[in-house]
Amino acid sequence: MIYDDIARRLQEGDEDQVPRLVSQALAHGLAPEEVLEKGLIAGMNAVGVKFREREVFLPDVLLAAKAMHAGISVLKPKLAQEGLPARGKVVIGTVQGDLHDIGKNLVAIMLKGAGFEVVDLGKDVPPERFAEAAEKEGAAFVGLSALLTTTMPVMAKVVEALRSRGLGGKVKVMVGGAPVTQDYAREIGADLYAFDAASAVERAQALARG
Amino acid sequence: MRPKLRFLSDDLAARIVSEARDLLAKVGVAVLNDEARSLLSDHGAKVDLAAGRVTFPPGVIDQALKSVPRSFKLYDVLGVETNDFSEDKVHFTPGSSTINFLDSGTWAIRKPSSEDYVRYAKLMSRLGWIASQSTAFIPTDVHERVSDSYRLYLSLLYCEKPVVTGTFTARAFQVMRDLQLAVRGSDAALRAKPLTVFSACPTSPLKWSGVTSQTLLDCARAGVPVEYIAMPLTGFMAPVTLVGTLVQHTAETLSGVAISQFASPGAPALYGGSPAAFDVRYETTPMGAAETQMTDCAITEIGHSLGFPTQAYIGMSDSKELDAQAGLETAMGATLAVLSGINNVSGPGILDFENCQSLEKLVLDNEVCGLALRLARGIEPKDDFPSTPLFEELNREGHLLIAKHTRKHLKGELHYPGPVIDRANHGRWKEEGGLPLLARAKREVDAHLKAYAPSRLPAAAKADLTRIMESEARRHGMDRLPRRPG
Numbered sequence: 001m002i003y004d005d006i007a008r009r010l011q012e013g014d015e016d017q018v019p020r021l022v023s024q025a026l027a028h029g030l031a032p033e034e035v036l037e038k039g040l041i042a043g044m045n046a047v048g049v050k051f052r053e054r055e056v057f058l059p060d061v062l063l064a065a066k067a068m069h070a071g072i073s074v075l076k077p078k079l080a081q082e083g084l085p086a087r088g089k090v091v092i093g094t095v096q097g098d099l100h101d102i103g104k105n106l107v108a109i110m111l112k113g114a115g116f117e118v119v120d121l122g123k124d125v126p127p128e129r130f131a132e133a134a135e136k137e138g139a140a141f142v143g144l145s146a147l148l149t150t151t152m153p154v155m156a157k158v159v160e161a162l163r164s165r166g167l168g169g170k171v172k173v174m175v176g177g178a179p180v181t182q183d184y185a186r187e188i189g190a191d192l193y194a195f196d197a198a199s200a201v202e203r204a205q206a207l208a209r210g
Numbered sequence: 211m212r213p214k215l216r217f218l219s220d221d222l223a224a225r226i227v228s229e230a231r232d233l234l235a236k237v238g239v240a241v242l243n244d245e246a247r248s249l250l251s252d253h254g255a256k257v258d259l260a261a262g263r264v265t266f267p268p269g270v271i272d273q274a275l276k277s278v279p280r281s282f283k284l285y286d287v288l289g290v291e292t293n294d295f296s297e298d299k300v301h302f303t304p305g306s307s308t309i310n311f312l313d314s315g316t317w318a319i320r321k322p323s324s325e326d327y328v329r330y331a332k333l334m335s336r337l338g339w340i341a342s343q344s345t346a347f348i349p350t351d352v353h354e355r356v357s358d359s360y361r362l363y364l365s366l367l368y369c370e371k372p373v374v375t376g377t378f379t380a381r382a383f384q385v386m387r388d389l390q391l392a393v394r395g396s397d398a399a400l401r402a403k404p405l406t407v408f409s410a411c412p413t414s415p416l417k418w419s420g421v422t423s424q425t426l427l428d429c430a431r432a433g434v435p436v437e438y439i440a441m442p443l444t445g446f447m448a449p450v451t452l453v454g455t456l457v458q459h460t461a462e463t464l465s466g467v468a469i470s471q472f473a474s475p476g477a478p479a480l481y482g483g484s485p486a487a488f489d490v491r492y493e494t495t496p497m498g499a500a501e502t503q504m505t506d507c508a509i510t511e512i513g514h515s516l517g518f519p520t521q522a523y524i525g526m527s528d529s530k531e532l533d534a535q536a537g538l539e540t541a542m543g544a545t546l547a548v549l550s551g552i553n554n555v556s557g558p559g560i561l562d563f564e565n566c567q568s569l570e571k572l573v574l575d576n577e578v579c580g581l582a583l584r585l586a587r588g589i590e591p592k593d594d595f596p597s598t599p600l601f602e603e604l605n606r607e608g609h610l611l612i613a614k615h616t617r618k619h620l621k622g623e624l625h626y627p628g629p630v631i632d633r634a635n636h637g638r639w640k641e642e643g644g645l646p647l648l649a650r651a652k653r654e655v656d657a658h659l660k661a662y663a664p665s666r667l668p669a670a671a672k673a674d675l676t677r678i679m680e681s682e683a684r685r686h687g688m689d690r691l692p693r694r695p696g
Binding site: 013054057058059062063066105106109176178180181182193194195196199 | 612
């Protein structure tokens, strides 16, 4: 079955074969949303499970994500023709007062690999700048990173800035970083907490799918 | 370059050996075995029957050392090579013959049973960083006169790895050899592919008992490797200084070497030991002591200088539970052992001064062994030169996570321990249950036991093992062997 082939090649990080198989599936008249769900997303989910079980490592996830990106590039025009959404745009940055960006960079790399369009605002980013960029870019997500307990409260201010622009609920807020917890994410009204880059991608994908 | 640690200068090592030879020539050792005394006498040693001592004139030890093999190998029950005792190659084996066991449910230290031993042997079949099994503890539900051979029987039945073992009685060797012959099929096959190493422990100070002398004789004649395990206690049954302890250890070991080599020139052996820096505060023999561990390493330096492959009891803990002390003492010992090139490291699983074995500690120690063995591979260039292209790629791509160089070398260059050693970030650790080390170790033991695959030793050989063991048990009044779990 071609969906299984796509999922398998994606798990192998084969960015040549995945788009070829996606094209083949479309040529056979298969529905683009089914190719996305049963082929690409199924493969990526399997990689996520293996990563959690420590059977594969971060480079394997990233290679799979790149292969997925290549597959989605083929699907994108078809999905658009049928009025179906592709991957969302993510505005990402390290919050104001915080200069640590390794974690943020890793999340950005992984999101890009998985087919999200990423607008990286860098580090030491003021709350208003996040809200402004989210509005301008039509972002589906805002990703916030902090390494310090002293800068973590800025995340709440970003949530507030988005609300004051009428973006609350429309733009999903994802948070992460060493001092951040699921409880804190809930407390400030963030939509998604991730403890590492791979889980950030996995959870953003799940949230995007509804 | 293989990283190498040394505690002795060449001059000091040579002086220790020289002093030990002098000690053997003037004071000698007690040998409480007529056959061994007679053999030593035949080869030039002087036997004082009244004093029960044997002294070694200059030249006798030289003669014995001439025939010592510089290396040998062990093979599993299927005949596959597992241990190469040569140069600085390091292999781990569980610490052996404890009288107690850490209960996996209550965490109390208690007497072990046959059922515990079967679980242990099954677990050993799964731990990749521990090359051989040992007869790690003594089940108390069999007659004490068969407890040595019974451990070997269970080990050979449930796990394919070779076994570091030993006898408690002189008769046991024959039974334990028969068990090995049941696996290998013939005396020649057993000699060609050794399956076990027998520990032989002189009694400090300067004494070989009747049973241990007999072990040396029996093993040498049967081509079964031995490891000499002298156990001088610094400041108690040996001089308080480490050098003095090493002189005594060397004399005790070289006298054993003479018995083995005169019984059968070329008999394979490991130059080993289990010294301890006796703790005069608690009357204990701490294996985690810095002085104990340094002495272990120095023994290997002397052994290697004399041309032997080596052994030591190191990489274990005096703690009574799986706690921070257990981790630090074990890891310190394992690290020193690997960097010193001790060929057979007896340590994993041990708590409470060689008195207690623990399955949970074995799975933790397995990971410690993996980390320590990574040190031995040192730092070597791997497609690193010229360096500039890789950094150009880094600048271009923004990262090297999926670079060809990364994919080629990631798993060879970087060692990843786990899941007992935890490297998840706090969020992931918490989401996955927030388990402390002991719970992770127990989960790992359970997972290994669930995934256990029976030994591939042919059914006929397994039946022979059981027939031999049942026959020996009957000799000691046991109608049947304890019921074994499936």
